Amino acid sequence: MLIVNKSVPMTNHIRLPAERIEQLRRIAQAKEKTITEVIADYVRSEIAAGTIPASVPGFDVASEGASITIRANGFEASVPMGEGPTVADLLKEAGSANADPERKKRWIEGAAAMSGMTVKRAGNGLKLVSPITGREFPLNLDIAADLAEQIERAAE
Known part of the structure; x- marks a missing residue:
């Protein structure tokens, strides 16, 4: 489920099970990155794979x-x-x-x-x-x- 808080244009909230959050935290810790950076790396890999276009949505x-x-x-x-x-x-x-x-x-x-x-x-x-x-x-x-x-x- 994706929760979008329209009153704060820079931040959205994504609900994940606690176990998935812990996995993301562990990945980030192992890579010496933040969870946000781990997710950004994943998005960039999907752009490179051609799954989505390289343009920034909304721009x-x-x-x-x-x-x-x-x-x-x-x-x-x-x-x-x-x-x-x-x-x-x-x-x-x-x-x-x-x-x-x-x-x-x-x-x-x-x-x-x-x-x-x-x-x-x-x-x-x-x-x-x-x-x-x-x-x-x-x-x-x-x-x-x-x-x-x-x-x-x-x-x-």
Whole structure:
């Protein structure tokens, strides 16, 4: 059973038997990851296998002339085509566990400078702020990395 809490756009709740949760916890511990990272690895393996498309659900990323447009539920931003790969790298690096906090801050500010959108750090994620609509869009760091790959594909 999937329970979706629509009042909190960044979080959904999935009910699993306690035994399955314990198995996931053990897998995560063995791999020195979080349960969220284990699930993300599984999703990425299914993308690689062709089970589902590589696009991030809810995001429309498209090449439109000399720019890449990113749209999602009231969020909209446009990135110059030549800056797409750089913005993608910045989004990926913002979630890197290996980066020091000051460097992450510079990457986030760099993404904002290149795209016109504001990128704020918010807990274990980011908030993208549209320069067009002003709307904030919460984004988990793991999903930010997937969105970055979608931006890279649009820039090709």
